[in-house]
Amino acid sequence: MTDTFEKPPEDISMLQTLINHLVRDRLALIGIVLVVIITGSAILAPLIIPHDPNKLNVRHRLKGPSSEHFLGTDQLGRDVFSRVIMGTRVALKVALISISVAGSIGLLLGMLAGFGVKWLDNSLIIFFDTIRSFPTIMFALTVVTLTGPSLNTVILVVIITSIPVYGRIVRTQTQAIVNNDFIMAEEAMGAGKIRIILVHILPNVIGPLLIIASMDIPVVVTIEAGLSFLGLGVRPPTASWGTILNDGYSFIRNTPWLVIAGGAPLILTTLGFTFLGEALRDVFDPKLRREV
Amino acid sequence: MKHLLELENIKIRFRTKGVVKALIDRDKDPFIEAVCEASMSIGKGETFSLVGESGAGKTTLARSILGLVTPDEGRITFNGKDLLGLNQASFKPIKRDIAMMFQDPVGCLSPRLSVQSIVTEPFKIHNVPMADSRKEAQRLLELANLPVSFLKSYPYQLSGGQARRVGVARALALNPKLIIADEPTAGLDVSVQGEILNLMYRLQQEMGISFLVITHNLSVVRHTSDHMAIMYLGRFVETGPTDEIFKNPRHPYTKILLTSSPEPDPDAPKTRTVLQGEIPSLINRPKGCEFHTRCPLAQDRCQLEVPSLRKIGEDHYISCLLEK
Amino acid sequence: MVLCVKDLSVNFKTPRGLLKALRNINFDIDAQQIVGLVGESGCGKSTVINSILNLLAYNAIIEKGSIDLQGDNILEMSPQQIRATRGQRVSVIFQDPMTSLNPVLSIGRQMMDIQYRDKMSTTDKKNRIIRMLGRVGIADAENRLKSYPHHFSGGMRQRIAIAMAMMMKPALLIADEPTTALDATLQIQIIDLLKALQKEIQCSILFVSHDLGLVADFCDQVIVMYAGEIVESGTVRDIFHRASHPYTKRLLECDPARIKEKTRILPTIPGEIPDLVALGKDCIFVDRCPIKQNNCPLTLPPLEELAPGHFVKCHLSRVRRDG
Numbered sequence: 001m002t003d004t005f006e007k008p009p010e011d012i013s014m015l016q017t018l019i020n021h022l023v024r025d026r027l028a029l030i031g032i033v034l035v036v037i038i039t040g041s042a043i044l045a046p047l048i049i050p051h052d053p054n055k056l057n058v059r060h061r062l063k064g065p066s067s068e069h070f071l072g073t074d075q076l077g078r079d080v081f082s083r084v085i086m087g088t089r090v091a092l093k094v095a096l097i098s099i100s101v102a103g104s105i106g107l108l109l110g111m112l113a114g115f116g117v118k119w120l121d122n123s124l125i126i127f128f129d130t131i132r133s134f135p136t137i138m139f140a141l142t143v144v145t146l147t148g149p150s151l152n153t154v155i156l157v158v159i160i161t162s163i164p165v166y167g168r169i170v171r172t173q174t175q176a177i178v179n180n181d182f183i184m185a186e187e188a189m190g191a192g193k194i195r196i197i198l199v200h201i202l203p204n205v206i207g208p209l210l211i212i213a214s215m216d217i218p219v220v221v222t223i224e225a226g227l228s229f230l231g232l233g234v235r236p237p238t239a240s241w242g243t244i245l246n247d248g249y250s251f252i253r254n255t256p257w258l259v260i261a262g263g264a265p266l267i268l269t270t271l272g273f274t275f276l277g278e279a280l281r282d283v284f285d286p287k288l289r290r291e292v
Numbered sequence: 293m294k295h296l297l298e299l300e301n302i303k304i305r306f307r308t309k310g311v312v313k314a315l316i317d318r319d320k321d322p323f324i325e326a327v328c329e330a331s332m333s334i335g336k337g338e339t340f341s342l343v344g345e346s347g348a349g350k351t352t353l354a355r356s357i358l359g360l361v362t363p364d365e366g367r368i369t370f371n372g373k374d375l376l377g378l379n380q381a382s383f384k385p386i387k388r389d390i391a392m393m394f395q396d397p398v399g400c401l402s403p404r405l406s407v408q409s410i411v412t413e414p415f416k417i418h419n420v421p422m423a424d425s426r427k428e429a430q431r432l433l434e435l436a437n438l439p440v441s442f443l444k445s446y447p448y449q450l451s452g453g454q455a456r457r458v459g460v461a462r463a464l465a466l467n468p469k470l471i472i473a474d475e476p477t478a479g480l481d482v483s484v485q486g487e488i489l490n491l492m493y494r495l496q497q498e499m500g501i502s503f504l505v506i507t508h509n510l511s512v513v514r515h516t517s518d519h520m521a522i523m524y525l526g527r528f529v530e531t532g533p534t535d536e537i538f539k540n541p542r543h544p545y546t547k548i549l550l551t552s553s554p555e556p557d558p559d560a561p562k563t564r565t566v567l568q569g570e571i572p573s574l575i576n577r578p579k580g581c582e583f584h585t586r587c588p589l590a591q592d593r594c595q596l597e598v599p600s601l602r603k604i605g606e607d608h609y610i611s612c613l614l615e616k
Numbered sequence: 617m618v619l620c621v622k623d624l625s626v627n628f629k630t631p632r633g634l635l636k637a638l639r640n641i642n643f644d645i646d647a648q649q650i651v652g653l654v655g656e657s658g659c660g661k662s663t664v665i666n667s668i669l670n671l672l673a674y675n676a677i678i679e680k681g682s683i684d685l686q687g688d689n690i691l692e693m694s695p696q697q698i699r700a701t702r703g704q705r706v707s708v709i710f711q712d713p714m715t716s717l718n719p720v721l722s723i724g725r726q727m728m729d730i731q732y733r734d735k736m737s738t739t740d741k742k743n744r745i746i747r748m749l750g751r752v753g754i755a756d757a758e759n760r761l762k763s764y765p766h767h768f769s770g771g772m773r774q775r776i777a778i779a780m781a782m783m784m785k786p787a788l789l790i791a792d793e794p795t796t797a798l799d800a801t802l803q804i805q806i807i808d809l810l811k812a813l814q815k816e817i818q819c820s821i822l823f824v825s826h827d828l829g830l831v832a833d834f835c836d837q838v839i840v841m842y843a844g845e846i847v848e849s850g851t852v853r854d855i856f857h858r859a860s861h862p863y864t865k866r867l868l869e870c871d872p873a874r875i876k877e878k879t880r881i882l883p884t885i886p887g888e889i890p891d892l893v894a895l896g897k898d899c900i901f902v903d904r905c906p907i908k909q910n911n912c913p914l915t916l917p918p919l920e921e922l923a924p925g926h927f928v929k930c931h932l933s934r935v936r937r938d939g
Binding site: 451 | 801826828831867872878
């Protein structure tokens with residue numbers, strides 16, 4: 001309705017829109033702050049931690065929070081704060097590696113399925129559905145039994161179970177885009193299939209994929225914590241939020257701070273990345289931006 | 293006269309069900325005919341209009357010229373070259389000479405590209421070297437009467453008229469010989485509509501471009517085209533010089549179509565015939581003359597015989613059994 | 617009087633500032649009158665409709681004014697009152713009938729639902745639906761109640777949308793470009809249907825269209841809008857035969873259907889619609905006006921009555937009339 005002014009619209013950059021948006025949207029701001037704190041502490045973990053996270057000190061076991069130990073100590077006398085910070089590294093490492101690998105593979109397969117020939121689409125969909133039909137935990141248990149628990153196992157499990165999720169999303173997006181006039185316009189101009197995929201489909205599917213991927217980070221973090229809690233993830237003594245939770249679980253009546261110390265970062269990560277993802281969606285979805 | 297583009301007896305069929313389903317249903321003819329026996333020719337620097345209601349097959353016919361739809365029968369000759377039977381690689385150079393403007397002005401522009409990238413896209417597709425892509429884009433926007441400041445805009449920031457002009461600029465990029473314009477004025481305000489049509493006419497004068505215009509807006513056809521064809525259910529019912537058809541329409545459908553848009557004058561005499569019913573579906577194509585179900589003059593033989601296009605004047609053809 | 621819009625001004629909050637979409641809109645619709653609303657995109661037609669239907673976007677601010685529907689101000693109604701108004705006293709048909717039809721409910725069910733306020737028996741309601749569908753030209757209506765919207769063609773869907781809009785005998789029907797998406801031969805059918813139903817139900821119609829031919833054919837009164845203001849209004853003959861505002865004249869000139877002689881160069885209106893965020897103090901059409909004079913005052917021209925019922929907003933109208 002207001003789009004007919006013959007003046008070119010002001011050139012508002014994405015960054016500026018993001019900033020404008022953040023000023024208005026408090027939740028997004030909280031999200032950004034949380035994400036910065038979480039990633040910051042993961043990167044700078046060795047500099048932040050006051051104690052060696054794996055150093056035993058049996059005399060100081062299960063101590064409450066103090067100025068020496070911000071979050072107290074666990075049953076082996078290790079500094080819980082240091083372990084939580086080191087756990088951030090593990091959590092983000094698993095999340096980032098597995099989501100970026102799964103995202104890239106899913107993106108490629110999804111675009112091929114959505115744009116490619118029918119038989120490729122059909123076989124990819126069967127492939128996706130086969131993987132998806134295994135419950136994640138059962139699948140993880142199987143893999144762990146075969147290979148033994150390790151961080152790499154967790155990453156592998158998450159990658160394999162996430163590819164179909166991203167693949168399907170990208171495929172649906174691609175199919176919606178392929179039916180647009182602008183793809184036919186490209187074909188009419190003589191553009192080849194590879195050019196159409198790279199120049200015209202990719203930029204349109206990558207945005208939504210990034211948003212979903214960023215919202216998936218807390219999901220993967222939770223999966224990693226869950227597997228580690230069950231003893232299927234990182235091996236002791238490496239700190240992970242899941243193992244901290246597991247350690248604290250046995251002493252929940254007397255020393256609740258252990259469970260809180262393991263659980264709070266999980267909650268904050270979930271909130272932070274979800275708020276951020278929602279803010280990104282609002283900013284990068286051109287349909288929403290078009291509204292005045 | 294040597295024609296730039298010639299279409300002979302084009303027939304385009306679409307499958308309505310898959311091979312397996314057709315076998316199970318014992319359907320021997322799982323096809324609909326979107327276009328049948330369409331013949332036309334466009335000379336250099338000429339404008340030809342395809343007119344008809346939705347489902348008449350205008351767009352399908354136009355798309356077949358660019359190989360976006362493959363005709364089942366017929367012949368398409370462009371610039372002396374037979375286009376049917378060309379493979380993708382040998383078709384590509386043809387696409388430098390034929391540009392297409394799509395109906396949806398914004399939707400046919402790649403949404404994540406800037407206007408500069410969009411209008412220089414043909415260069416990149418055909419590996420035509422550009423000294424400076426910005427300068428080239430600037431030249432094209434100027435041709436299309438659009439301020440240079442739009443180079444950095446994105447499609448969603450453009451109004452219909454602006455996007456339409458970007459579409460014109462892109463079509464002009466490689467100096468095409470023919471531009472196929474699908475509803476070039478759809479969704480535009482009357483004042484903007486004039487601007488686009490004048491722009492197209494100016495380019496035609498300056499560069500000798502031929503236009504194939506698909507439209508349902510008859511008042512636009514009257515002012516802008518040299519020849520026209522009226523389509524109904526995939527068939528040409530009347531074709532000839534525009535002036536002649538407007539002066540002396542012969543097919544009953546043409547006659548009704550020409551009077552169906554009321555004149556913008558409250559006191560104009562109301563001479564129109566209201567056509568009853570709607571266009572039949574292609575799946576249930578009427579037997580005999582396709583128009584007999586709605587034709588005010590239909591007789592018994594119209595249900596049986598299929599009329600073919602016959603000459604009734606200089607370059608003027610109709611397909612009607614009754615009209616002498 | 618069915619509808620009386622008084623001094624309506626509507627603004628939109630935008631990142632660039634306040635966009636003044638409507639400014640001092642005044643018009644009346646009398647009983648059984650068909651009023652055409654004409655103007656190009658961005659002129660505020662849809663904002664007028666949305667104001668009447670109380671469907672303005674979240675960032676809209678009604679600066680002032682009132683919209684009286686049969687004496688009740690729509691802008692001051694409670695949500696319950698608004699719901700009781702829509703569909704019963706004022707109803708609407710859109711360009712795309714699928715806007716008003718629910719794709720997953722059968723049309724019989726949908727038409728039953730809109731009668732929920734009536735205390736009639738189900739059989740009576742059903743008969744009313746069948747009568748109404750038959751009236752708008754749906755053959756074999758009784759057996760088609762279970763059909764879904766996608767079973768019908770575009771023209772038939774628009775007929776069903778009209779049946780739904782007219783079934784409750786509203787006092788005012790808003791027809792927002794009801795024929796734009798239809799083919800020429802169907803447009804006329806729909807217009808003829810609207811004419812016949814309007815006579816039967818004796819409602820008023822606000823007909824929004826950019827097709828001047830249809831407006832000339834169908835309407836009694838015409839309102840011409842430009843950039844959020846009414847620049848001219850009057851009877852259909854005032855507008856089409858005695859247009860006074862330079863914008864109206866230009867708009868009429870641009871319609872290729874009015875140009876009798878074949879021409880390759882079509883008239884246009886050079887220039888741009890003013891930016892509604894940064895409006896000047898003077899006449900809104902001044903930048904594009906072909907007849908503007910140096911002595912045009914730098915103020916908004918007042919709405920002047922040239923002849924009974926024929927209003928125009930141009931500094932020069934008086935000059936031309938007097939001398």
